[in-house]
Each structure stands twice: as structure tokens, then as C-alpha cells.
Amino acid sequence: xxxxxxxxxxxxxxxxxxxxxxxxxxxxxxxxxxxxxxxFVLEVDGTPDEAELQQIAETLLANPVIEDVELHLTTD
Amino acid sequence: MRIGVITFPGSLDDVDAARAIRLAGADxxxxxxxxxxxxxxxAVVLPGGFSYGDYLRAGAxxxxxxxxxxxxxxxxxxxxxxxxxNGFQVLCEAGLLPGALTRNSHLHFRxxxxxxxxxxxxxxxxxxxxxxxxxxxPVKNGEGRYVxxxxxxxRLEGEGRVAFRYxxxxxxxxSRDIAGVTSEDGRVVGLMPxxxxxxxxxxxxxxxGLGFFTSILKAVVDA
Numbered sequence: 626x627x628x629x630x631x632x633x634x635x636x637x638x639x640x641x642x643x644x645x646x647x648x649x650x651x652x653x654x655x656x657x658x659x660x661x662x663x664x665f666v667l668e669v670d671g672t673p674d675e676a677e678l679q680q681i682a683e684t685l686l687a688n689p690v691i692e693d694v695e696l697h698l699t700t701d
Numbered sequence: 702m703r704i705g706v707i708t709f710p711g712s713l714d715d716v717d718a719a720r721a722i723r724l725a726g727a728d729x730x731x732x733x734x735x736x737x738x739x740x741x742x743x744a745v746v747l748p749g750g751f752s753y754g755d756y757l758r759a760g761a762x763x764x765x766x767x768x769x770x771x772x773x774x775x776x777x778x779x780x781x782x783x784x785x786x787n788g789f790q791v792l793c794e795a796g797l798l799p800g801a802l803t804r805n806s807h808l809h810f811r812x813x814x815x816x817x818x819x820x821x822x823x824x825x826x827x828x829x830x831x832x833x834x835x836x837x838x839p840v841k842n843g844e845g846r847y848v849x850x851x852x853x854x855x856r857l858e859g860e861g862r863v864a865f866r867y868x869x870x871x872x873x874x875x876s877r878d879i880a881g882v883t884s885e886d887g888r889v890v891g892l893m894p895x896x897x898x899x900x901x902x903x904x905x906x907x908x909x910g911l912g913f914f915t916s917i918l919k920a921v922v923d924a
Contacts, residue, residue, distance in 0.1 A: 632803075636848055639806050639874075685765070688758055688794065690801040691848060 626669055626678055627697040630687040631662035662692075673698060702727045702921055704914075705742035707772070709734040709763045713750035714785065714897060721897040722746070725914030734766040743921045744781040744825075745772055747788025749841075749895055759802060759844045760790030769795055781825040781888045781917055786842055789881065789891030798882055798891045799857060800849040805842070806874025814906040815840040815894050816868040817880050824864060824887035825920040829912030836909035838899040840872050840880075845893040847875035847882075857882065865892050 632638050641659040648656045665686055667678070678696060687694040704722045706729055708715045719729035730742050734752075739745070752763035763769065769791070776782045776797050784792035792798040805811060814837055819830040830836065849857065854876055857863060865881035873893070881892025896910030 633850075635850060636803065637806065637874075639804055639808050643808060685761070686757075688761065688801055690793070690799075690853075691803060 626667040626673055627699055628665040628667065628678075628682045628686050629662060629695045629697070630665070630682075630692050631660055631695075632691055633693055636691050702918060703730045703740070703742045704728070704917065705730045705732040705739060705745040707732045707734055707745060707747055707768055709750070709752035709766060709791075711750050711752045711754055712748050712787070714895065715748040715750070717895075717897045718746045718748045718785065721900045721910065721914050724900050725911060725918055727914065727918050732768060734763065734768050737767050737771060739768075739771050739775065744783070744917050745775075746897075747772075747782065747784040747791050748897070749786030749788060752787055752791065755844065758790075758794065760787055760792075760794040763787070763791045764794035773797060776884075776889050779886065779888055781920060782890075783826050783913060783917070784889075784891035785895055785897060786845070786893055789893055790844070792889065792891045797889050798884060799853060799862070800847055800879075800882065802842075802844055802893070803846045803848050804844050805846050805872075810841070810843040811845075811872040812841040813839070813872065815870075815872060815880075817865045817892075817894060818868045819864070820866060821861065821864040821883055821887065824883045824890050824916075826890040826913050826916050827864065828916040828919060830916075835868060836899075836912075837907045838894045838896050838910045839906065840894040842873060842893050845873040845875065847873075847879045847893070849876065854879075860885065864890055865894070 645659040722729040896913040899905035899910035
């Protein structure tokens with residue numbers, strides 16, 4: 626189970642902008658925007674309860690005031 | 702009168718908050734985040750610091766601490782709560798105050814004496830001030846940029862819930878120079894700057910912060 630969390634588009638991301646600035650200084654002029662986020666990998670015992678995972682993602686892993694969340698169920 | 706100060710792992714300013722409460726004439730009561738007992742306090746201060754090392758998001762894990770469940774329940778029933786710096790972040794994460802605090806726009810930790818305008822002098826924590834009064838208290842944070850969606854900010858301003866604004870320079874890029882906000886009933890207040898560090902001439906830039914603590918004493922005694 627993978628959860629990706631990024632700042633909402635309307636919330637400015639100064640860390641991403643700092644990375645973009647570094648890319649420009651390294652000559653990577655083609656990169657026009659960087660948004661920095663968080664990537665959580667959760668291991669689940671048994672069959673994952675999607676509703677529970679969604680709730681975990683929206684109530685703890687992300688702050689819905691400022692962040693968007695994306696869930697990716699993985700099996701292996 | 703008993704005012705609680707909750708210590709979380711990583712709190713830094715709990716001792717100064719307790720001292721400010723004592724200087725104002727009330728009895729500070731040390732509370733531990735992992736307990737479930739508010740020990741008959743009549744108000745609570747959530748102090749500054751770096752609870753849980755700011756892991757996940759500043760204030761996020763502290764907002765889910767056992768004692769915070771009691772604080773949230775009592776605050777919804779009218780108990781006054783003041784969140785300072787990390788405590789403000791905890792209150793926003795706990796849903797007791799709107800908005801969120803994010804990384805400073807310039808990415809630097811900023812530590813300086815700060816001028817604030819008191820916009821709400823009618824909350825439980827600000828009655829010692831007058832509306833529009835300028836006060837000088839320290840600000841020190843790395844994640845103090847107050848944000849919300851434009852619609853939410855408009856609504857907040859429309860409801861008069863901006864309690865403090867930065868004057869003479871915004872230290873962290875906060876939207877609309879917002880330094881602190883209040884709940885609708887004026888009993889839960891949060892701000893990034895530190896009134897508890899401005900209560901004595903010897904150690905602070907002013908004694909302008911003492912009014913927070915004399916205000917709450919009066920609010921509880923009058924209630």
C-alpha cells in the first residue's frame with residue numbers, strides 16, 4: 626500500500642521552488658516546476674480494508690487543509 | 702486558579718509558559734501528553750517547541766496524543782485554550798482552529814522581536830489589550846507560514862477571526878500577514894509568536910506578552 630501526499634496546487638511550495646532553482650543552476654532549463662511531497666509505504670496484515678486505508682491517509686498521513694492524497698494498492 | 706500546560710515529547714517552552722502563568726497570578730499545572738487527566742484545570746496552554754521533532758507535519762502527532770482528546774472535548778464545551786507556536790500548529794492539526802502552518806516561504810528559521818497588531822481584544826486571552834494595539838513579542842519558527850484556501854481566508858476575515866497580524870514585516874510569508882486566529886467563541890486562540898517570552902524586562906523585549914495571561918485569569922474569574 627503506497628500513499629503519496631503533495632501540497633494542493635494553490636499552496637505554494639518553497640522547498641520545491643528551491644529544488645527548481647538548483648536544477649536551473651545545473652543547466653536543466655527544461656524543468657519548469659517542482660512540487661515536493663511525501664511517499665508512505667504501508668504493509669498490511671491480511672486483506673487491506675480500502676475504506677480504512679483511505680481514512681488513515683486522509684486523517685493522519687495528509688492534512689486535507691493543505692494537501693492532496695493519492696492511494697495506490699499494491700500486492701506482492 | 703489552575704491553568705494547565707501540556708508537555709509533549711519535544712516541547713521547549715512549557716517552563717516559560719508556566720512561569721508567565723505564575724507571574725500573572727495564577728497556578729500553573731504541569732500536564733503530560735500521554736495522560737488522560739486534565740487535573741481540574743480551568744484553561745490550557747499548549748506550549749512552543751518541536752513536538753515529535755515535527756515528524757509528519759508540525760503538530761500532527763501531538764494533536765493525536767491521548768491528552769488532546771480531553772482538550773478537544775473540553776474546548777468544544779467552552780474551556781479556554783491558548784496555542785503558542787507549536788501549540789498553534791497542534792490546534793490547527795486537531796481541528797480546533799482553521800488553516801494550517803507550513804514551511805516559511807524563505808525556508809529560513811526566523812527568530813526576532815516582532816510587532817503585532819491585536820485585531821481581537823475581546824477573546825478570553827486578549828481582553829487586557831485594546832483593538833488595534835501594537836505589541837512587541839518574540840517570533841521564532843521555521844514552519845510558521847499560515848495558509849488556507851482563498852475562500853477559507855475570506856470567510857475567516859469576514860467572521861473577524863484573525864486575532865493578530867504581523868506589522869513592520871511578515872517573518873514567514875503568512876497569508877494576509879496573519880499571525881494568529883481565534884475560534885468563533887473567542888475561547889480558543891492560537892498564534893505563532895511567543896507572548897510567554899515577553900513577560901519580564903530582564904529576559905524579553907517587552908512585557909507585552911503578560912496580557913495574555915492576565916486576560917485569561919480575568920476571563921475565568923468573571924465566568
